[in-house]
Amino acid sequence: MQIVTLLQDSRVHLSCEIFPPKESARVEAFKQVVHDIAALRPAYVSVTYGAAGNTPQFTRELAQAVQAAGVPALAHLTCINDTVSKIGDVLGDLEAAGVTNVLALRGDIPEGMGFPQGDHFEHAAELVAYVKQRGGFCVGAACYPEGHPEAGNRAADLDHLKQKVDAGVDFLTTQMFFDNATLYNFMYRALNAGITVPIGAGVMPVVNAKQIKRIAALSGATLPARFWSIVDRFGADPAAMRQAGVAYATEQIIDLIANGVNNIHLYTMNRADVAQDVFRNLGSIISTQPPQGAQ
Ligand code: FAD
Numbered sequence: 001m002q003i004v005t006l007l008q009d010s011r012v013h014l015s016c017e018i019f020p021p022k023e024s025a026r027v028e029a030f031k032q033v034v035h036d037i038a039a040l041r042p043a044y045v046s047v048t049y050g051a052a053g054n055t056p057q058f059t060r061e062l063a064q065a066v067q068a069a070g071v072p073a074l075a076h077l078t079c080i081n082d083t084v085s086k087i088g089d090v091l092g093d094l095e096a097a098g099v100t101n102v103l104a105l106r107g108d109i110p111e112g113m114g115f116p117q118g119d120h121f122e123h124a125a126e127l128v129a130y131v132k133q134r135g136g137f138c139v140g141a142a143c144y145p146e147g148h149p150e151a152g153n154r155a156a157d158l159d160h161l162k163q164k165v166d167a168g169v170d171f172l173t174t175q176m177f178f179d180n181a182t183l184y185n186f187m188y189r190a191l192n193a194g195i196t197v198p199i200g201a202g203v204m205p206v207v208n209a210k211q212i213k214r215i216a217a218l219s220g221a222t223l224p225a226r227f228w229s230i231v232d233r234f235g236a237d238p239a240a241m242r243q244a245g246v247a248y249a250t251e252q253i254i255d256l257i258a259n260g261v262n263n264i265h266l267y268t269m270n271r272a273d274v275a276q277d278v279f280r281n282l283g284s285i286i287s288t289q290p291p292q293g294a295q
Pocket residue numbers: 047048049050051076077078103104105106107108109122123124125141142143148149150151152156157160161163164173174175176202
């Protein structure tokens with residue numbers, strides 16, 4: 001199933017993200033997480049690549065496990081650390097395993113190093129073009145409602161995003177954001193720039209205070225005052241913080257759906273229990289019919 005086909009209809013789609021463990025010994029046990037998340041019947045489950053030091057093989061194995069559980073899988077693929085020929089091999093292995101949706105990413109530049117020299121792509125747009133030219137894959141890419149942290153300004157970042165979409169992107173997934181107004185503003189600017197592919201809005205339930213510094217550092221996402229009030233009040237009480245974090249994400253999602261954003265990607269961070277709570281909170285809302293006349 002091509003993920004873009006799914007995202008184009010007018011129903012609400014809630015997808016989830018998992019990241020594979022670093023050690024092969026834990027991959028087998030991790031399949032329980034896959035099983036529990038797949039049981040929620042998300043639109044698809046995406047599996048990250050390399051971000052936690054894991055190997056392409058783990059991404060592929062878990063993507064296969066997701067599909068074996070009856071849910072479409074989206075395998076992430078970064079190009080910063082791999083040569084073009086290695087990327088060709090990874091794509092060949094994915095295709096042979098029946099995984100034909102990829103999220104084409106650059107990856108983060110390793111700290112203290114510049115772009116690797118030699119047979120490498122510098123930007124995700126080049127990877128997108130390469131995968132599309134090769135054929136056989138539905139290709140997603142990343143976008144940043146607040147601008148990518150390396151971009152000089154949001155206008156330049158949007159120009160680069162348009163180039164990436166023009167290279168053949170089928171759909172986009174956003175970086176996480178905590179204020180829906182940021183997303184609505186981005187959707188407007190993207191449409192104005194001629195970007196019409198489906199955009200999945202990335203929502204992360206923050207369920208413990210420890211995650212917060214890491215999120216701000218890694219994603220560059222702004223945390224609104226309303227969010228900080230929750231952390232100040234409940235951050236020291238794990239059970240209360242978890243409940244408040246799930247409620248915050250649930251509210252964000254309800255507001256998105258009410259405002260016509262039907263594709264939502266949950267950064268579940270391997271927390272099947274958190275995904276279960278969010279899905280439970282949204283039970284009737286996910287299956288709601290679009291209003292008459294909606295596309
Ligand atoms: P690009 O689209 O190449 O953009 C990177 C920067 O380069 C931007 O600032 C852009 O404005 C600029 N740029 C683009 N084109 C040009 C150009 N022609 N000239 C000058 N500047 C240009 N990382 C992982 O390691 N593994 C993962 O699995 C993973 N999954 C992710 C999933 C999502 C949904 C998101 C949002 C991010 C994910 N990341 C992952 C992080 C991602 O790799 C980093 O954010 C990375 O720094 C940028 O990747 P990109 O694909 O957006 O890069």
